[in-house]
Amino acid sequence: MTEPNKVINGEAGELEEPRPLMPGEKFRFACRKGLRCFTHCCRDLNLFLSPYDILRLKNRLGISSGDFLRKYASTNIGIVSGFPVMTLRMNKDQEWTCPFVTPDGCTVYADRPASCRTYPLGRLVEKNRDTNRKKETYFIFREDHCLGFEEPDEWSVEEWLDDQEIKIYNEMNDLFMELIVSRDRAGIKNLTDEQMRNFALSCYNLDKFKDMAFTPGFLEEFDLSVEYVTRLRSDELELMKFGIRWAQFTLFGETTLPLK
């Protein structure tokens, strides 16, 4: 595929009931410049940003996480989760266009968010609490305005995940979901304002969290090797994972980090 552009929930239009794909089932889809609908879907979206989406985008744009959040994100409280959630702020023009779309496509294409990559699929993950095994189900979303379904290219789910480089996003999103599940395990219904702030800081504002993590004493609570701490300084992905685990520990008392 050359210079495609993927969408999320899309503009107003008929959406067929999402259908689970059977193992090995192929679907037809391609998104490319030249299609009449090209970029029309990159507008008026409720596009959630995961910690990993934010990490990729802020580096793509060469700005700090704080500047990214100020300029491009809106904070809401998840209706079901009760956690702070980030969404990409659409331009305040007539069509509420995505800030990254141009007539030529997505200007952050290589680092576009997971939901833009995954469309026309959606992913449901169920985890067995006893065995810890995950079960993934993929759904296909057909929207009537999307002409990509008329293209001849055929994909299995696996091929699509590889082509769109989605697996690392899924892996990081699953880690983030663990944090949400921890809250349920801890039996906590509502977070205090301070807990909300800590959650947002450690999950979304990585540069600020880094400043906090490297203030004297902060890391001393944990039994971390010198090599690991050195990696936290230079490897943002590792720091992001640490931030999520720190939130799990500090908010819900669960830890996968070694304590002193």
Ligand code: SF4
């Ligand atoms: S083919 Fe579908 S996903 Fe691609 S631009 Fe058109 S509407 Fe959007």
Ligand code: SF4
């Ligand atoms: S980030 Fe890119 S692919 Fe996603 S909605 Fe915006 S322009 Fe479209």
